[in-house]
Every structure is written in C-alpha cells, then in structure tokens.
Amino acid sequence: MSGKPSVARVYSGFARGTDCVISEIEISVSPGIPTFSVIGLCDISIRESHGRLISALKSAGFKMPKGHVTINISPAYMKKSGSGFDLAMALGILFASGQLPFAEDRKLYAEGELSLDGSVKGTPGAALRLNKARNSGFGYIIIPEEERDSARCTGFEGQCVKDLSDACSIFGFKGYRPEQFVLGDVTLPETERIDISMLKGQEKTKRALILSAAGFHNMLLLGSPGSGKTMAAGLISGILPMLDSDETGEVYALYEALNGPGTKISGERPVRCISPDITPGKLLGSTLSITPGEMALANHGILFADEIMEFPSQILDLMRKPLEEREVRLFKNGNTYVFPADMIFIGAGNPCKCGLYYEPGARCKCTAAVRRRYLNRLSGPFLERIDIFSEMRSIGKEDMSLMYADGKTAESPVIRERIAESWAIQRERYGMKTFNSCFSSANIADAMRLSKDVLTYCSELASKGLFSARGYQKTLRLARTIADYEGKQDVERADVSEAAVFRAHEL
Amino acid sequence: MDYTEQDMKDFYYTAVRMNTRVDFKVIREMFDLGVVNTHRDLYGMDEKTLSDIGGYGLCDRSLERIKDWIEERDRILKVCDDYMRTGSQNSIFLVSCEDEFYPANYRAQSGMPRVLYCKGRKELLKQCSSHGSAAIVGSRNASSYALYATGQFSKELSSKGITVVSGMALGVDKKAHETAVDNPGSTIAILAGGPEIIYPSENRELYRMIAGKGLIISEMPPGQQPLRQYFPSRNRLIAGLSDCTLVMEAGAVSGTLHTASYAAAQGKEVFVLPNNIYFENAEGGLRLLEDGCCVLYSVESVIDSVSQAIIRRKLEFPELSNVEDETAGAEDKATRERELSVLRQKAEKIPDEVTEDEWKVLIEDRLSVKPLDIDNLCHALGLPFYKLSELLISLQMSGRVVLENGKYALTFF
Numbered sequence: 001m002s003g004k005p006s007v008a009r010v011y012s013g014f015a016r017g018t019d020c021v022i023s024e025i026e027i028s029v030s031p032g033i034p035t036f037s038v039i040g041l042c043d044i045s046i047r048e049s050h051g052r053l054i055s056a057l058k059s060a061g062f063k064m065p066k067g068h069v070t071i072n073i074s075p076a077y078m079k080k081s082g083s084g085f086d087l088a089m090a091l092g093i094l095f096a097s098g099q100l101p102f103a104e105d106r107k108l109y110a111e112g113e114l115s116l117d118g119s120v121k122g123t124p125g126a127a128l129r130l131n132k133a134r135n136s137g138f139g140y141i142i143i144p145e146e147e148r149d150s151a152r153c154t155g156f157e158g159q160c161v162k163d164l165s166d167a168c169s170i171f172g173f174k175g176y177r178p179e180q181f182v183l184g185d186v187t188l189p190e191t192e193r194i195d196i197s198m199l200k201g202q203e204k205t206k207r208a209l210i211l212s213a214a215g216f217h218n219m220l221l222l223g224s225p226g227s228g229k230t231m232a233a234g235l236i237s238g239i240l241p242m243l244d245s246d247e248t249g250e251v252y253a254l255y256e257a258l259n260g261p262g263t264k265i266s267g268e269r270p271v272r273c274i275s276p277d278i279t280p281g282k283l284l285g286s287t288l289s290i291t292p293g294e295m296a297l298a299n300h301g302i303l304f305a306d307e308i309m310e311f312p313s314q315i316l317d318l319m320r321k322p323l324e325e326r327e328v329r330l331f332k333n334g335n336t337y338v339f340p341a342d343m344i345f346i347g348a349g350n351p352c353k354c355g356l357y358y359e360p361g362a363r364c365k366c367t368a369a370v371r372r373r374y375l376n377r378l379s380g381p382f383l384e385r386i387d388i389f390s391e392m393r394s395i396g397k398e399d400m401s402l403m404y405a406d407g408k409t410a411e412s413p414v415i416r417e418r419i420a421e422s423w424a425i426q427r428e429r430y431g432m433k434t435f436n437s438c439f440s441s442a443n444i445a446d447a448m449r450l451s452k453d454v455l456t457y458c459s460e461l462a463s464k465g466l467f468s469a470r471g472y473q474k475t476l477r478l479a480r481t482i483a484d485y486e487g488k489q490d491v492e493r494a495d496v497s498e499a500a501v502f503r504a505h506e507l
Numbered sequence: 508m509d510y511t512e513q514d515m516k517d518f519y520y521t522a523v524r525m526n527t528r529v530d531f532k533v534i535r536e537m538f539d540l541g542v543v544n545t546h547r548d549l550y551g552m553d554e555k556t557l558s559d560i561g562g563y564g565l566c567d568r569s570l571e572r573i574k575d576w577i578e579e580r581d582r583i584l585k586v587c588d589d590y591m592r593t594g595s596q597n598s599i600f601l602v603s604c605e606d607e608f609y610p611a612n613y614r615a616q617s618g619m620p621r622v623l624y625c626k627g628r629k630e631l632l633k634q635c636s637s638h639g640s641a642a643i644v645g646s647r648n649a650s651s652y653a654l655y656a657t658g659q660f661s662k663e664l665s666s667k668g669i670t671v672v673s674g675m676a677l678g679v680d681k682k683a684h685e686t687a688v689d690n691p692g693s694t695i696a697i698l699a700g701g702p703e704i705i706y707p708s709e710n711r712e713l714y715r716m717i718a719g720k721g722l723i724i725s726e727m728p729p730g731q732q733p734l735r736q737y738f739p740s741r742n743r744l745i746a747g748l749s750d751c752t753l754v755m756e757a758g759a760v761s762g763t764l765h766t767a768s769y770a771a772a773q774g775k776e777v778f779v780l781p782n783n784i785y786f787e788n789a790e791g792g793l794r795l796l797e798d799g800c801c802v803l804y805s806v807e808s809v810i811d812s813v814s815q816a817i818i819r820r821k822l823e824f825p826e827l828s829n830v831e832d833e834t835a836g837a838e839d840k841a842t843r844e845r846e847l848s849v850l851r852q853k854a855e856k857i858p859d860e861v862t863e864d865e866w867k868v869l870i871e872d873r874l875s876v877k878p879l880d881i882d883n884l885c886h887a888l889g890l891p892f893y894k895l896s897e898l899l900i901s902l903q904m905s906g907r908v909v910l911e912n913g914k915y916a917l918t919f920f
Binding site: 501 | 901
C-alpha cells in the first residue's frame with residue numbers, strides 16, 4: 001500500500017425545510033494507526049455512525065479497513081444531521097479500501113441508515129431528497145426498501161435494497177437494475193364523507209362552500225353552537241377535486257418528512273383543524289428544528305380554525321402574513337426557509353357572546369355594545385383576508401328529518417366535477433396554476449374579463465354601502481368565481497349581486 | 508279668471524264688511540234672528556227687503572247701519588267690480604264657508620272669516636285638514652340658532668306630509684316656507700293684505716315660489732294694502748288654520764306672542780324652542796315656556812300632537828274623512844290581495860314563468876309579515892340562492908329592503 005491515500009467519492013443528501021441539499025461524501029483511507037473521523041459540521045447522529053458501520057460491514061462479510069479513515073461531507077459549511085448518510089459512507093469505505101470495485105463510470109447516490117446486522121432503514125425526508133436526487137444526473141441511485149413509497153411520489157428511477165450486501169451486489173455479480181416508480185398505491189382509499197346535501201335549509205352556507213372551493217376563497221362562518229359549522233367545514237373536502245400528481249408529491253414529501261418512512265396519505269386535500277390554544281410554533285412551524293406548522297401542512301388543502309373568536313389576537317395577527325403571501329417563512333441562523341401555504345382558510349365562530357344572535361325568537365340577550373366588543377376581536381386587517389361571509393342557524397325540525405330521509409342522491413361528486421371544471425377555466429385564463437382569489441396582475445379587470453358595466457355596477461353597490469370600499473376588489477374576484485362556476489364567459493351583473501350578498505357582514 | 512255668481516256674492520259680502528259700518532255684531536244679529544241664512548244672502552238685500560226686516564226685531568243700531576249700507580249699494584257694487592278686476596288679473600280664487608274646500612279648522616271655530624282669497628294650489632286646503640298642519644312662527648331678525656332649528660323642523664314636518672303654515676315675514680317665516688315648499692306637506696302663507704300684494708317686498712321670490720307650489724291665503728280682498736291693524740288678525744288666522752304652533756324665537760313684545768296666545772285660546776298646543784336666558788330676543792318665548800307651553804325638543808312630539816288633532820277632527824267632521832278615497836283604497840287592497848294570491852300560485856306551479864318584478868313582489872309579500880334571513884327566504888319561495896341574492900341586492904339598492912341583524916327587512920318609507 002503506497003503512502004498516497006485512496007479517495008472515493010459518493011453522494012447523498014439532506015433536507016432543509018422543504019428544500020434538499022445534495023452533498024458529496026469523500027472517504028479517504030490511508031495507512032497508519034486506525035482512526036475514524038467524520039468532518040463537515042456533522043452532528044452527533046452522523047458521527048455515531050462509526051459503531052453502526054463497523055458492525056454492519058462485518059455482518060455483510062466485509063471489514064473496516066485498518067488505517068486512517070477520514071470522511072468529509074460537503075458542503076462543509078452547512079450543518080447537517082441525520083443517519084441517512086450511513087449507506088453512502090459504508091459503500092464509500094468499501095470503494096476506498098478496494099473491497100468493492102469502484103464505480104468510476106457513473107456517480108453514485110445512496111441513502112439509508114444501517115443497522116448493526118447490515119439491514120438498511122429509511123429516514124424521514126426521503127421524498128424531499130429523492131425529488132432532488134432524481135434530477136441531479138446520478139448513474140446509480142440506491143435507496144432503502146422502506147422508502148419505496150417516497151420514490152413512488154417523486155416519479156423516481158433507482159433501486160431499492162434491503163441490506164448492505166444487497167447494495168454491494170449491485171457492484172458485483174448482479175449489477176444495477178433500476179426500477180421506474182410511478183405514482184401508485186401510496187394513496188389510501190378516500191374516506192367516506194358526509195354529502196353536501198346534508199346541509200339542508202342552509203342555502204347560503206352551502207353556496208358559500210361551493211364558491212370557496214371553486215376559487216380558493218377564504219371564508220368566515222358565523223353561527224350559533226350546534227348549527228353545523230364544523231360539519232360544513234368538513235363537507236368542503238368532499239367537493240374539492242383530488243390532488244393532482246404534482247400536488248400529491250408535494251403534500252406527501254411534507255408529511256413524510258414529519259412522520260418518517262411508511263407514511264401514507266389519501267389523494268384528498270389535507271384538512272388541518274386548529275383550535276384557540278395553538279402556539280405560534282405549532283401554527284407557523286418550529287424555527288428550532290425547521291419543521292412545518294399547521295399552515296404549511298394545510299398546503300393545497302384547508303385550514304379550519306374553529307371558535308375563531310376565541311383565538312388570541314397575537315395568533316390571528318401571525319396568520320395574516322401567510323394568508324396574504326400564501327407561504328410561511330421561517331428564519332434561522334440567517335437562512336430563510338419557505339414552506340408553501342396555499343390553502344383555503346375557513347374560520348368558524350359565534351356571532352355574539354351567547355352565540356344565539358342569529359337564532360329565531362330573539363333568544364340572544366347580548367347588548368349591542370357587548371356584541372360589538374365580541375366581534376371586534378377580529379381585526380380589520382384580518383377580515384381583509386376573508387372573501388366570503390356566511391351565517392348559519394340551527395336547523396328546524398322539518399329540515400332535520402329531511403336530512404336523514406332523502407340523503408340518497410349524492411350531490412358532492414357532481415359538484416366536485418363542476419369545481420374541477422371551473423379550476424380548469426381559471427388555469428386556462430391566467431395561463432398558470434392560480435385561482436381567482438389569489439391571481440395578481442396590474443390590471444385584474446382585463447385579466448378577469450370584467451366589462452365596464454360590471455365595474456360601474458360594483459362601485460354603485462359599494463357606494464350604497466352594501467360592502468366596504470376595500471371589499472370592492474374582493475367582490476369582483478368572487479363574482480368572477482361565480483361566473484366560472486356557472487360556466488359563463490363574462491361576469492354579469494347578477495354575479496356581482498350574488499358576490500355582494502357574501503360580502504355583506506356586520507363585523 | 509272668471510268668477511261665478513257665487514263668487515260675486517262672496518265679493519259683495521267682503522265689500523259690505525270693508526266699506527260700511529256693518530260690523531260683526533250686525534252680521535251676527537242678522538244670522539241669529541234668521542234675517543239671512545248664509546252670507547251670500549246679503550247680496551239679494553235691497554230697498555224692497557228693507558221694509559220687510561222690521562218684523563225680525565233687530566236693534567236700532569243694526570237697523571240704522573243696514574239702512575246706510577243699502578242706500579250705498581251702488582257704491583259697494585262698484586267696489587266689488589274693482590275687487591273682481593284685480594282678482595282676475597292675479598288669478599285669485601275664493602273659498603267661502605259654503606265651499607267644501609273651506610278649512611275644517613276654521614269651520615270648527617267662530618269668528619273666522621267667511622270668505623278667503625287665495626292664490627296657488629287649492630287642494631292644499633283639503634290636505635292640511637286631512638294630513639295636519641303646523642304653524643311655524645318667530646322673530647323677523649332671528650338668531651342663527653332659531654333659523655337652523657326652523658329649517659330642521661320645517662323639513663322634518665313637511666316631509667312627513669304636514670303642511671307648514673306661516674306669515675311670509677322675514678326671518679323665521681321665510682325660512683319655514685323656503686324649507687317646506689318643495690316637500691310633500693308644502694306650505695301655506697297667510698297674508699295681512701290682499702293675496703296679490705307682496706309684503707315685505709324683499710320676499711318677492713319667495714312669494715312666487717309659494718304661489719306656484721304652495722298656497723297664499725288672505726281674508727282681505729284683492730287690492731287691499733296690508734295695514735298695521737290687520738296683522739294681529741292675520742296671526743289669529745295662522746293659529747286657527749294649524750293644528751299646533753311652533754314658536755321658534757320671540758322677543759318680549761312680538762306678534763309671535765299674539766299667534767301663540769290665539770293658538771292657546773283655541774285649545775291648540777304651543778311648542779316653544781328653548782333658548783339661552785341671557786339672549787334678549789328670546790324673552791317672549793321663555794315666558795311662554797314659563798306659562799306652561801311645551802318645550803320644542805323633538806319632532807316626534809309635534810307629530811304626535813298633530814296626529815291627535817287629526818283624529819279629533821275626523822270624529823268631529825265625519826264627512827271629512829274622504830269617503831271616495833277610502834272605498835277606492837279598500838278596492839285597491841282587494842285587487843292587490845287577489846293578484847298576490849294568483850302570483851303565489853304561479854310561483855308554486857310554474858316558477859319558471861314568474862318574472863323578476865313578480866318575484867320582487869313576492870319577496871316583499873313575505874317580508875311584510877316579518878324579517879327573514881336569506882336561507883328561510885330561499886326555502887319559502889323555492890328560489891335558488893343565486894337568483895334570490897340578485898333580487899335582494901336590487902331591492903336593497905332601491906331602498907325597499909335593508910339587512911338588519913342578519914335578516915332582510917322591509918323598509919316603510
């Protein structure tokens with residue numbers, strides 16, 4: 001053995017927020033007294049790999065080379081963590097020590113945690129890493145069997161291995177036999193949901209839910225306890241079209257990073273419920289470990305805030321920026337981590353302290369001042385993020401019996417179809433994947449095909465005090481959604497009128 | 508303007524009263540003893556009848572005066588001609604106590620003129636009986652506070668259909684007329700001189716406005732200059748015509764106080780605008796308050812007072828409540844009810860053929876019972892949400908419907 005160290009180069013990756021960094025792993029083995037060091041701002045979970053490597057290599061019939069073993073994981077200035085580098089390190093050691101023929105022809109990407117008996121385990125964040133790895137020009141991609149689901153979500157091409165000897169055989173007699181993974185059984189069967197026809201006698205809220213889904217409009221439901229606010233919010237996921245493959249990948253990656261390998265999701269849009277006791281960290285994400293919060297987890301789906309009136313104003317204020325920008329930003333050590341948070345926000349609350357304000361028979365005993373104070377908990381800037389306002393009342397006896405009597409015709413699937421169509425219309429009009437509620441342009445009137453007549457009519461309504469002046473644009477956006485849902489080319493006066501009904505509120 | 512024979516007789520009566528020594532005592536005696544039945548009978552009296560009236564037992568004073576008058580009959584007829592010429596040139600019409608247009612408030616009291624000379628909209632005389640009237644009077648050089656209040660009250664009252672009565676003087680009177688003349692209640696000006704004589708002349712523009720859109724009344728015949736002694740009598744007519752009197756500002760010695768005391772004497776409520784006790788021109792008004800007049804504080808109390816007067820008047824003069832109007836109203840109501848029920852059936856059976864306006868009628872019909880929320884309306888009318896929302900917004904725009912406490916309610920004005 002000459003004095004010149006033999007160096008092998010393999011690749012692996014680690015996740016940062018919703019992003020992933022591919023790192024180069026250099027392994028050098030040189031003669032001398034046996035040492036083992038890992039450098040490159042690695043935390044203890046990586047440095048501990050020494051023990052796993054010795055045992056796993058032995059189990060697979062190899063041995064730890066005698067001499068200095070130095071492992072450098074670059075970029076060396078970034079802090080890294082996780083046990084996913086084990087497999088890449090083990091292969092690198094075998095290459096460097098000549099126990100395996102070095103595959104110099106193609107770049108090798110490997111990830112997975114080794115156990116003492118040599119089997120390979122998956123680590124959280126696989127979907128994020130694989131998504132990056134598949135586009136980075138690797139000749140070999142080797143992942144643990146457990147990460148098969150993540151591979152499916154990313155449209156990935158590579159080989160799954162059960163243990164270290166499996167991985168080594170790729171460079172021996174068996175050769176590299178990559179599989180092409182396509183989106184498949186990652187998705188759980190759709191859960192059975194209550195049909196929207198259950199919403200009997202609540203025409204306004206029913207329509208509000210449909211429009212909210214059709215244009216990704218944020219919504220506020222005010223109603224007495226027991227009027228079905230929570231049910232209404234649950235119904236909306238039954239009328240939202242399923243996630244498309246890109247969105248599935250995005251949503252899966254996030255949930256997999258949080259819950260680890262073996263995570264399964266259904267193709268339905270996520271519904272995240274938050275309650276007034278939520279902490280800022282849980283809402284926006286933890287800056288310590290850069291894990292997504294509820295707002296990020298609701299991406300492409302629904303964030304439902306129950307009892308919104310009871311939320312501390314500090315939490316409501318924190319929500320304002322993400323609702324506006326449709327993404328959550330976390331800052332740590334001078335780095336910005338961006339989590340997309342493109343969702344429908346639905347708030348539900350009581351219309352007054354006793355909650356009976358909308359109930360028939362004047363059961364509410366709140367004075368105007370008490371009511372005012374209660375409703376003032378929602379600040380003006382927060383309300384500016386809300387497009388649709390609707391009230392709910394407890395259901396009368398007749399409707400209650402109807403609810404369970406003729407629930408046979410399911411309306412939700414039909415409505416879901418129509419909503420999918422109106423999404424397609426919006427996508428086509430704007431030339432990108434966006435919705436009426438968030439499409440931004442210097443001149444939305446032209447982009448949304450709003451005629452002069454409609455604009456004048458809308459400002460007339462505003463001047464009559466039917467909605468505030470700042471609600472003007474919101475009304476137009478909502479009117480556009482109504483027209484899209486009804487399959488109309490141009491927005492008509494009737495659509496603006498209907499939008500105005502949803503903009504009228506006493507907050 | 509052509510005058511009828513009845514008008515001629517009315518002119519003659521005024522001419523007799525203005526140009527002979529026949530005063531109210533003589534006239535009353537003649538009525539009491541049955542010499543004449545109406546004031547128009549005076550026209551028929553000549554030398555021939557003079558010998559007949561001896562048997563009625565008139566007192567010597569009266570007999571003497573009647574004799575003087577009949578001797579001068581030709582001169583009086585000539586005066587009549589003058590009146591008629593001036594009157595017809597200025598399109599002045601007459602209303603006497605024999606006419607249906609004669610104000611009920613005058614009929615209810617004694618001592619009111621039997622003949623009125625008017626210019627403008629005759630129907631206001633009836634309207635002020637059926638919808639009520641209020642006198643707004645005050646100082647000619649009123650403070651800005653009184654003028655402001657005058658404008659406010661005059662506007663509120665006249666927009667509710669109550670006729671504002673005043674004397675077309677400067678200051679408060681002028682403000683009251685100006686504010687009311689365009690409103691449903693409109694305004695009546697009672698002048699001290701002949702109805703075609705503009706006094707004070709600064710009010711020429713105002714006079715033209717009232718003569719066009721309101722009504723001018725005077726007890727004086729055309730051509731009669733307003734003399735100083737006529738003004739208290741004119742104030743009596745203002746108080747007499749209206750159902751209550753609003754004193755906006757009055758000094759210690761003021762014609763306004765006359766009006767107030769006439770009103771009080773006729774049993775009508777007097778409202779006085781309270782004012783600063785150190786303000787000199789307010790003393791008369793404050794004294795009235797001390798004497799027990801009502802404080803003019805809210806327009807509601809004035810409206811209350813007027814509506815009570817209307818009710819009393821309707822009991823007293825049942826013929827006043829316009830019979831024709833009410834039957835027509837009842838019939839209208841019946842047809843409306845019939846049409847509505849047809850419409851309701853149509854909406855139930857063939858909802859596609861119901862027009863937008865018909866839906867609006869049906870919505871108003873529903874809301875007339877009680878305010879409803881949009882969900883209940885949807886259910887009650889069987890109308891899809893998007894259709895209903897459009898109709899409701901258009902009703903809201905036209906001010907027929909408002910959103911209150913999350914429910915849609917009908918407006919009443």
